[in-house]
Amino acid sequence: METENRLTLFKSEFWIVLVCTICLQFPDLKIAGLQPGELLMLLLMPFLFKHLTKSKTILYFLAFYILLLVKTLIVNHYTNFYINDENLTLLKNPGFISFARFLEMLTCMTFCCFTANVLSHSQKPYNLLKMILFVQIMVFGLFFMLTYSLYALHLLATDKYESLIVYDASEGDQVYRLKGFFVEGGPFGLFYAFIFTVCVACYRRLRLKPLYLIIPVILVLLGQSKAGYLLLFLNGAVYLMSKVGKFFKRLFVKILLYIAVIVLMVFGSIATLQMYVDSLSDIELKASLFAPGEIDPNFMMGRISATVIVPNMLAKNAWVGIGWGNYPLLRNNPAYRQFMPEIPVSFWDATGLGGIVDMLLEAGIIFFIIYLLLYFRLAKTIRPLPASNYLILALIGPLLLGVAIYFFYTWLLMGVLFFLMQTELEPKEKALNE
Helix, strand or coil, X not given: XXXXXXXXXHHHHHHHHHHHHHHHHXXXXXXXXXXXXXXHHHHHHHHHHHHHCCCHHHHHHHXXXXXXXXXXXXXXXXXXXXXXXXXXXXXXXXXXXXXHXXXXXXXXXXXXHHHHHHHHHCCCHHHHHHHHXXXXXXXXXXXXXXXXXXXXXXXXXXXXXXXXXXXXXXXXXXXXXXXXXXXXXXXXXXXXXXXXXXXXHCCXXXXXXXXXXXXXXXXXXXXXXXXXXXXXXXXXXXXXXXXXXXXXXXXXXXXXXXXXXXXXXXXXXXXHHHHHXXXXXXXXXXXXXXXXXXXXXXXXXXXXXXXXXXXXXXXXXXCCCCCCCCHHHHCCCHHHHCCCCXXXXXXXXXXXXXXXXXXXXXXXXXXXXXXXXXXHHHHHHHCCCCCHHHHHHHHHHHHHCCCCCCCHHHHHHHHHHHHHHHXXXXXXXXXXXX
């Protein structure tokens, strides 16, 4: 009987870990325009709908996104879109793209509730969470490192910028960059820097081994992710700040050491950001070298073009925003793109900036402030948890560094936080009230 119970438990945990892994590891894989994880969450949504209404935090986020959708539909009525392509699919047209974005957020909130629900009902929730991390690090992480080694040893080769798992960042000179199943090395490295932060936060709670910290750092380095470097650096800053507060009691000494840590943070951040500046230098000169009609997606789309287009959009739409999901439909406006070449809308240019910058751009200042308050409220709620500094960093850090709000992994953490609040904070509150 005990063996049967263990087998049943293993089977259920296997499927839970599989669902989480599909949601986390394949953000760039599309089936009928949807990620595999989104399809799974759409199927699970009817069964988890009641859990969506249980959490005040989820209800606040749901209300926010409903209001953002309504505001976008109103803004669309007064917006001139620049659509130069007849091949644009229905779901990418004005209005429809906003509904698609809303649906994506519903799948993210469903994943959050799924995570919290399975942990709450698991007989060994910490083992389940450790198993999820194990698969991301010890299974996929080591597989990615092995694949990269085959390229580094010239047993495999590619001269393509867009290639599976490992690609040639120099387009021909064999400067390899690891990207896993993400679109490029930047988001991949940020994901594993996030995994590193979660492992630091849960190191004692889950009784993790040092390899859980070492492997994610190696993956960030192989992905050459600037955002990943920054998140790792912020982990170090949080660690130093905590040690300063713990070991130095005198106020004057503590203030001096805090200042020293902040200065180190600033210089470290500047050094990392300088990599961005170097990669974005001479944009106007490079743009002028392209012949009319010539399209280079690596230059004309994503972060490089967004550094020109987004500030112009913000200057003209600061308060109300450009509307949810409307950036690709507006980026060809000459007033926004200036010297950047026009591209077919069907290429579907994302800003490449992501995170809170996209929220500010699409929602406007007023909604952006509300969005920040939602996260501030959640951060304040989890403050009493052990290692809360790292949990807050894992929650907010990726958004500050450019992860798209539709990526599942920040919502995985939110589900874990709901579980931790339920199991670690609520019993303490009840004990205090008795």
